[in-house]
Amino acid sequence: MLTTLIEKLKKVKDYRKAQGIRHPLWVVLLIVILGLMSRNLGYRELENFAKINQKELRQVLKIKREKLPSYSTIRRAIEGVDWSNLIEIFNEWASDNYPYQEELDWLAVDGKSLRSTLIDYGNKSQNFVMIVSLFSQRTGCVLNLKKLENKKESEISQAQ
Numbered sequence: 001m002l003t004t005l006i007e008k009l010k011k012v013k014d015y016r017k018a019q020g021i022r023h024p025l026w027v028v029l030l031i032v033i034l035g036l037m038s039r040n041l042g043y044r045e046l047e048n049f050a051k052i053n054q055k056e057l058r059q060v061l062k063i064k065r066e067k068l069p070s071y072s073t074i075r076r077a078i079e080g081v082d083w084s085n086l087i088e089i090f091n092e093w094a095s096d097n098y099p100y101q102e103e104l105d106w107l108a109v110d111g112k113s114l115r116s117t118l119i120d121y122g123n124k125s126q127n128f129v130m131i132v133s134l135f136s137q138r139t140g141c142v143l144n145l146k147k148l149e150n151k152k153e154s155e156i157s158q159a160q
Helices: 002-009 025-037 043-052 054-061 071-080 083-097 155-159
Strands: 107-113 129-136 142-149
Touching: 002 025, 002 083, 025 043, 025 054, 025 071, 043 054, 043 071, 083 129, 083 142
Parallel strands: none
Antiparallel strands: 107 129, 129 142
């Protein structure tokens, strides 16, 4: 399943200029995904996750570089990534890898705002970007993601 995720992440459009790129975008994104799955929620925590697991990550991912991405590299990559493209590719991977089950499966919906899209934290009526996820409670697998702006749509409409 990891190899199919890597294949999909390699299709995410890299917005960065070729000069100065030390780490392929798919490597950074995979470290973010694996780190988040291990409850590492901040940029520095993701960097520490990569450092602690450096030997295994380099071996499994066949990374030739000595160092893995720093927290600032991770932050810049995340801030510039095309979320629509990434979500489309993730949804494609999730639908290919979610096992079809005959039994009833409870689905849960959760929305999270992207902190970097907030301008004034005190203003409750501002527009910001959210990611809404649909996941299986039985398997814990995310089945689908959607991006929305809170002024234009709601979590409820996306869930439906």
